[in-house]
Structures are given as C-alpha cells and as structure tokens.
Amino acid sequence: MKVGVLVFPGSNCDHDCQHVFGDVLGQSVEMIWHKETLLSGLDAIVIPGGFSYGDYLRTGAIARFSPVMGAVKEFASNGGLVLGICNGFQILLEAGLLPGAMLRNRSLHFVCKDVYVRVENAATPFTGSCTPGQVLKIPIAHAEGNYYTDPVTLAGLQANAQVIFRYCTPDGRVAAEANPNGSIDNIAGILNAEGNVLGMMPHPERCAEERLGNEDGRLVFMSMLDSLKKRPLKMVGTG
Amino acid sequence: MKAKVHVTLKQGILDPQGKAIEHALDSLGFKNAANVRVGKYMELDVNETDKAKAEAQIRQMCEKLLANTIIEEYRYELV
Numbered sequence: 001m002k003v004g005v006l007v008f009p010g011s012n013c014d015h016d017c018q019h020v021f022g023d024v025l026g027q028s029v030e031m032i033w034h035k036e037t038l039l040s041g042l043d044a045i046v047i048p049g050g051f052s053y054g055d056y057l058r059t060g061a062i063a064r065f066s067p068v069m070g071a072v073k074e075f076a077s078n079g080g081l082v083l084g085i086c087n088g089f090q091i092l093l094e095a096g097l098l099p100g101a102m103l104r105n106r107s108l109h110f111v112c113k114d115v116y117v118r119v120e121n122a123a124t125p126f127t128g129s130c131t132p133g134q135v136l137k138i139p140i141a142h143a144e145g146n147y148y149t150d151p152v153t154l155a156g157l158q159a160n161a162q163v164i165f166r167y168c169t170p171d172g173r174v175a176a177e178a179n180p181n182g183s184i185d186n187i188a189g190i191l192n193a194e195g196n197v198l199g200m201m202p203h204p205e206r207c208a209e210e211r212l213g214n215e216d217g218r219l220v221f222m223s224m225l226d227s228l229k230k231r232p233l234k235m236v237g238t239g
Numbered sequence: 240m241k242a243k244v245h246v247t248l249k250q251g252i253l254d255p256q257g258k259a260i261e262h263a264l265d266s267l268g269f270k271n272a273a274n275v276r277v278g279k280y281m282e283l284d285v286n287e288t289d290k291a292k293a294e295a296q297i298r299q300m301c302e303k304l305l306a307n308t309i310i311e312e313y314r315y316e317l318v
Contacts, residue, residue: 057279058307065304094307101309103248108255148252148310182253 001027001228004042006072006088008034008063013049013085016205021046024209025221034066043228044081045072047088049141049203059102059144060090069095081125081224082197086142089189089199098192098199099157100149105142106182112141114214115180117165117188117202118172124191125227126198127164129219135172136165136216138202140180140188145201147183147190157190165189165200240285240293244315246306247278281305285317293317 003021007014014031022029032039039045053062063069069091076082076097084092092098105111114137119130130136149157157163165188169178179186181201189200204217248254257275264272287293297315306313 057304061304061307101307103253103310104255106253106255108259146255150309182255 001043001225002030002041003027004030004032004039004045006032006034006045006047006068008050008052008066010052010054011048011050011087013087013203013205016203017046017048017085020205020208020218020221024218025225027225032068034063034068037067037071039068039071039075042075042080044083044224045075047072047082047084047091048205049086049088052087052091055087055144058094059087060092060094063087063091064095073097076192076194076197079194079196081228083126083220083224084197084199085203085205086140086145086201089201090144092197092199097197098190099153100147100190102144103146103148103182104144105146105180108143110141110143111145111180112139113180114139115188115202116168116170116172116178118168118174120163120166121161121191123161124164124195124198124223126191126220126223128226129223133172134219135168135170136202136219137170137207137214138204138217139206140202142181142201145181145183147181147187147201149184154184157187158185160193162191162193163187163189164191164198165202240287240290241318242283242285242293242297242315243318244281244283244297244301244305244313245278246281246301246311246313247276248310249312252310290317 122132166186204220207214208218256277261275285293301313
C-alpha cells in the first residue's frame with residue numbers, strides 16, 4: 001500500500017503519520033508538498049494535523065485552496081481513501097469534502113489530553129478492525145474542534161451512520177461531561193456519504209505503537225490497510 | 240474603491256469569545272452589556288470604479304473565502 005501524506009506550510013503531524021505508516025506498519029509513504037497538482041499511484045491520502053498557513057482567517061480556510069487540494073478532490077471522487085486528522089479534518093470541512101464547520105472550543109482553551117471515543121460505525125474502511133461500540137483512547141490537541149452543522153445535515157449524518165466517533169466516558173457512555181470541546185452530538189469524527197473520506201479530531205498517529213503505551217490509534221490505520229487489501233482494483237489516483 | 244468587510248458568527252451560533260468578554264464586562268461593573276459577538280474586520284482595495292461590479296466581486300470573495308457561510312454572516316461597505 002502506498003500512502004500519500006500531504007505537507008502544507010505549518011503542518012506538524014506529517015512526520016508522525018509518515019512514521020506510523022512507514023516504520024510501524026511497513027508501508028510505502030510519499031510526502032506530498034501542497035504545490036503538487038498530480039497524484040499518482042497512491043492508495044490512500046492522509047491530511048495531517050498542524051496549523052496550515054498559521055490558521056489564518058479560519059482553520060483550513062487557506063489550505064483548501066492549495067494546488068494539491070484539486071487533486072485530492074479528484075482522488076476522493078474516484079473512491080480513494082482520504083483521512084483527515086485534526087487540522088486535516090478542518091481542511092476537509094472548508095474544502096466541502098465533509099459537511100459542517102468548526103467553531104472555537106466552548107472553553108476557549110486549547111485542549112491537549114487523552115479522550116475516549118466510541119466507534120459508532122465499525123463497517124467503514126477506517127474502522128473495520130474495531131468492534132461496534134468499542135471505546136478507543138486517543139489524544140486530542142486543538143482549539144477549534146467544536147463541530148457544528150445545521151440540524152438537517154446532522155439528522156442526515158445520524159440517519160446514514162456517518163457519525164463514526166463520538167466522545168464518551170471511559171466506559172462508553174456518550175455524555176456531556178465527556179465532550180471536550182462542545183461538539184454537537186459529541187461528534188469526534190464523521191464520514192462522507194460515499195464512505196471513503198473520514199475526518200476526525202483525535203490523533204490516532206500519536207497512539208499507534210506499543211512503546212508509546214497506547215496502540216488504540218493503530219486500529220484506524222489497520223482498518224485502512226485491510227480495506228485496501230479487499231479492494232478488487234488498485235486506486236490509481238489522478239494524472 | 241475600498242471595501243470594509245465585517246464577518247461575525249450567525250445569530251444562534253454560540254460565540255465562546257463573545258461570552259467570555261461579556262462575563263469580563265459584567266465583572267468590571269458594566270451590567271448593561273449583553274449579547275457580545277466577536278467578529279473580524281477586513282479592509283481591502285478593489286481595483287474597480289463601477290460600484291455594482293465592485294460589490295459583486297466583494298460578495299464573491301465573502302462567499303468563497305472571507306466568510307464560512309455555514310457558521311458566519313458578512314456585511315460590507317464600499318467607500
């Protein structure tokens with residue numbers, strides 16, 4: 001499997017993603033500078049966390065107009081797997097590849113800590129290695145993770161099982177006290193309607209190997225590898 | 240022409256910064272202050288003499304980039 005990791009000015013989790021896919025999982029990884037316009041031979045794209053373009057104007061608002069994003073849209077529309085983590089999720093929202101928008105955390109604080117999320121749908125390319133309802137401990141690190149969408153869109157996401165991760169207590173209860181940022185419906189991650197683009201605020205790449213004391217995040221990446229193995233055709237991307 | 244653009248969160252969308260400022264005003268004794276909303280102010284020159292054309296361009300800029308219309312609303316003046 002060949003994974004492309006996008007690099008914007010201000011990305012800072014790009015090398016963590018490269019490390020997990022390359023060193024931990026033994027896959028081939030290509031770092032893709034945001035000025036690239038052609039993506040070829042990739043099976044999946046990761047949009048990593050960070051502060052692309054210094055979060056100027058709004059998080060992800062400038063990055064979405066980067067040259068590479070046109071190619072990412074085409075890759076996604078051809079069914080390619082796209083995973084956006086934290087700032088990557090924010091970029092996917094601004095780009096319109098996922099519905100909704102991010103508001104400032106309700107507390108106004110930058111929150112950096114382990115949280116618990118419940119896997120609400122384990123029948124996706126990003127969660128296939130999880131069990132339905134499984135609770136994962138994954139760290140968050142953001143100031144704008146307060147997911148918002150209008151009630152009609154929210155009802156659609158819920159009805160189509162596109163809400164993939166919800167903040168919960170360690171024993172799996174989705175409760176207000178387990179919501180670290182004020183996100184509507186405790187949403188921590190959503191999938192597009194076609195099922196190939198996932199955005200999530202928690203950082204699975206920060207907890208994907210034993211030496212870090214937590215391997216829960218690895219399940220997201222293992223799910224992607226498994227799902228790609230089962231695909232009949234190799235995604236060729238664009239160009 | 241110079242455009243002055245104001246972007247704020249839509250009514251009904253929680254503005255945590257506005258709330259924090261409101262509490263601070265309250266604790267300073269400004270008991271009449273309510274409904275504080277924080278926004279962005281942007282100024283730009285539009286190389287256009289026709290007001291209608293300039294307005295159309297500003298509107299496009301707001302819709303495409305300056306505001307995220309899912310959560311924000313915008314208004315502008317041309318001078």
